[in-house]
Structure formats: C-alpha cells, structure tokens
Amino acid sequence: MxxxxxxxxxxxxxxxxxxxxxxxxxxxxxxxxxxxxxxxxxxxxxxxxxxxxxxxxxxxxxxxxxxxxxxxxxxxxxxxxxxxxxxxxxxxxxxxxxxxxxxxxxxxxxxxxxxxxxxxxxxxxxxxxxxxxxHSLILRSKSGIVRLELEELVYCEVMGRTLTFHLNNGVVLESMGRLDDLCDQLVEYPNFLRPHRSFLINMEYIANIAARSITMQDGAVVPLPHGKYSETKDRYLSYIFDRKQVVM
Missing domain, CATH: 3.40.50.2300 (Response regulator)
Incomplete structure (x- = not known):
C-alpha cells in the first residue's frame, strides 16, 4: 500500500x-x-x-x-x-x-x-x-476537527445532510455529509453494515436482531425494512463465524 x-x-x-x-x-x-x-x-x-x-x-x-x-x-x-x-x-x-x-x-x-x-x-x-x-475518520464537528477511531463507532444515522455518530462511550458527534460517501469509505471494513438507508451500524455492537429491527448494545433500535431480516441475519452470522465467535 x-x-x-x-x-x-x-x-x-x-x-x-x-x-x-x-x-x-x-x-x-x-x-x-x-x-x-x-x-x-x-x-x-x-x-x-x-x-x-x-x-x-x-x-x-x-x-x-x-x-x-x-x-x-x-x-x-x-x-x-x-x-x-x-x-x-x-x-x-x-x-x-x-x-x-x-x-x-x-x-x-x-x-x-x-x-x-x-x-x-x-x-x-x-x-x-x-x-x-x-483505522479512523476525520470529522468536522461543532467542537472542531475530531479523529474518530472506527472501533468506537456503534452506529451512524443520517438526517438530511447531517450525519450523527454514536460512540461506545455515549458521546454523540455531528458532521455534514452523505451516508453513501461514508459507506464508500468503510467498504473494506467487514464489521460495518447498512441495514436501512438511514443507518450504518457496527456489527460488533449488535445485541439482538428481530424481524423488523436491530437492537444495539446501547439500547438504540435500528429499523429493518420489510424483507431484510433474512439477509441481515445471514450477513451477521457470516461475520461472527469469520470472527470465530461461538453461536449457541
């Protein structure tokens, strides 16, 4: 490289x-x-x-x-x-x-x-x-220029032109941008999944996958569009098997 x-x-x-x-x-x-x-x-x-x-x-x-x-x-x-x-x-x-x-x-x-x-x-x-x-993103947030370590990112939500980054320590950062562009930046990282057009999630922080939603470890609920459950579940299982995590 x-x-x-x-x-x-x-x-x-x-x-x-x-x-x-x-x-x-x-x-x-x-x-x-x-x-x-x-x-x-x-x-x-x-x-x-x-x-x-x-x-x-x-x-x-x-x-x-x-x-x-x-x-x-x-x-x-x-x-x-x-x-x-x-x-x-x-x-x-x-x-x-x-x-x-x-x-x-x-x-x-x-x-x-x-x-x-x-x-x-x-x-x-x-x-x-x-x-x-x-292994990080540079964000221009209201608090200045911030380097965000990817392992800290739980999920990102887009509303209009504002990206809201939710971190594992409870901190929330906002930055202007498009979720499409963020997904393109992170395409080489297998732990990131876009289950909904408005959300990008880090599968490391998934707590539960149900038919119509994903619950993250911090309690956030990410909606799953109709018909996306099987695809999302398979993608998650493939990821955790690749990580050699045990599924009971």
Missing part, C-alpha cells in the same frame, strides 16, 4: 530555521518515499488563522519562543480546534518542557535539531499518523 499523504506545518519566526526544516523534510521524503504537503509560517497568528478556518495538519513543528504569542499559547488554542494533530515543540530552552505535556505535545525537541533527530522524530510521528488514518 502506498504511503498516505501527510500535511505538515512549520512555525518559526526565524526564516533560516524554517528553510532548514524544509530542507530536512525534503531529504526525509526522498529517503523514506513518503509524500508530504507542507506549509511554513513565521508567526503563531498566521498558523492559528489557518487552523481556525478548518485547515487540518497531521504534524506541526512549532517554535516555543517567538515574538508576540509564544508557541505554547498557540498550541493551547490549536487544541481547541484539533485534538489529534501531533505537535512537536522546537526550542533552544528546556523552560517549557513540563508545560508541553499539558497540551498533549508529541515531543519536545531542543534546537538546533540534527538530521538524525529529525529523521527519528518523523519516523515515529509518520508511523502513528499512518496507523491512525487507516
């Missing part, structure tokens, strides 16, 4: 530093065969303006000490919009190392960053991003 495209942002008020990071990234991309789209910013204000507009990055390399708003304050704001992006702080001081954990930083790297340090950081961050992308 080809590597996924990853989006990276560099934010540093020193142009020389961002150019060095760009050169290291170009060298890394060529060495690892990884595709990147990168953007450089010279102030946290520029970066935040993009994030607030809905631009999503997989990785942000962020200088801590900059004129005006420092990188740590910018990271706190970024977390209000995006809880998933990997933030790597770059700094010449260890002063903010402990504080960096409060914004769920991926790493705190002292400057000047050496090639081997950059490659090591990128190997780790890229592997995590790729792993997450393959």
């Amino acid at each position: 080809d590597p996924l495209m990853l989006k990276i942002a560099f934010c540093d008020d020193e142009t020389q530093e961002t150019r060095r990071l760009e050169a290291l990234l170009e060298e890394y991309a060529a060495d690892r065969g990884q595709d990147f789209a990168h953007t450089s910013y010279q102030s946290p204000v520029e970066l935040m303006a993009e994030v607030e507009k809905g631009t999503r990055f997989d990785i942000i390399l962020l200088d801590v000490l900059m004129p005006g708003e420092n990188g740590m304050a910018a990271a706190r704001e970024i977390r209000e919009y995006d809880s998933n992006v990997k933030i790597i702080f770059l700094t010449s001081s260890t002063e903010f190392a402990v504080e960096s954990y409060a914004v769920d930083a991926w790493y705190y790297q002292l400057k000047p960053i050496r090639k081997e340090d950059f490659f090591r950081l990128m190997d780790s961050a890229c592997a995590a991003c790729t792993r997450e992308q393959k």
Whole structure:
C-alpha cells in the first residue's frame, strides 16, 4: 500500500530555521518515499488563522519562543480546534518542557535539531499518523476537527445532510455529509453494515436482531425494512463465524 499523504506545518519566526526544516523534510521524503504537503509560517497568528478556518495538519513543528504569542499559547488554542494533530515543540530552552505535556505535545525537541533527530522524530510521528488514518475518520464537528477511531463507532444515522455518530462511550458527534460517501469509505471494513438507508451500524455492537429491527448494545433500535431480516441475519452470522465467535 502506498504511503498516505501527510500535511505538515512549520512555525518559526526565524526564516533560516524554517528553510532548514524544509530542507530536512525534503531529504526525509526522498529517503523514506513518503509524500508530504507542507506549509511554513513565521508567526503563531498566521498558523492559528489557518487552523481556525478548518485547515487540518497531521504534524506541526512549532517554535516555543517567538515574538508576540509564544508557541505554547498557540498550541493551547490549536487544541481547541484539533485534538489529534501531533505537535512537536522546537526550542533552544528546556523552560517549557513540563508545560508541553499539558497540551498533549508529541515531543519536545531542543534546537538546533540534527538530521538524525529529525529523521527519528518523523519516523515515529509518520508511523502513528499512518496507523491512525487507516483505522479512523476525520470529522468536522461543532467542537472542531475530531479523529474518530472506527472501533468506537456503534452506529451512524443520517438526517438530511447531517450525519450523527454514536460512540461506545455515549458521546454523540455531528458532521455534514452523505451516508453513501461514508459507506464508500468503510467498504473494506467487514464489521460495518447498512441495514436501512438511514443507518450504518457496527456489527460488533449488535445485541439482538428481530424481524423488523436491530437492537444495539446501547439500547438504540435500528429499523429493518420489510424483507431484510433474512439477509441481515445471514450477513451477521457470516461475520461472527469469520470472527470465530461461538453461536449457541
């Protein structure tokens, strides 16, 4: 499988530093065969303006000490919009190392960053991003940009142009979109089933299948159209047999 495209942002008020990071990234991309789209910013204000507009990055390399708003304050704001992006702080001081954990930083790297340090950081961050992308969805919800792990999804319901995602922890997320498109995205995952035009369910969370409805483990009832019972039951049994689960 080809590597996924990853989006990276560099934010540093020193142009020389961002150019060095760009050169290291170009060298890394060529060495690892990884595709990147990168953007450089010279102030946290520029970066935040993009994030607030809905631009999503997989990785942000962020200088801590900059004129005006420092990188740590910018990271706190970024977390209000995006809880998933990997933030790597770059700094010449260890002063903010402990504080960096409060914004769920991926790493705190002292400057000047050496090639081997950059490659090591990128190997780790890229592997995590790729792993997450393959088993998750990115949603633009009212609370910002959210990465939804597929194993957490119990079922999704569509009403008009709004997709409502019900998670196994009771959280409900809303995002604009079409259920047809979501089904296309998840076609390679055998645990997802569309028993009704308005519902997509995760068969891992089925509690009961009756003639006219499916009851999920959280108590939600998904309607079954007339004539769909046998097909749905067979699909579910095939799935659990493939999973080598016992049927009594």
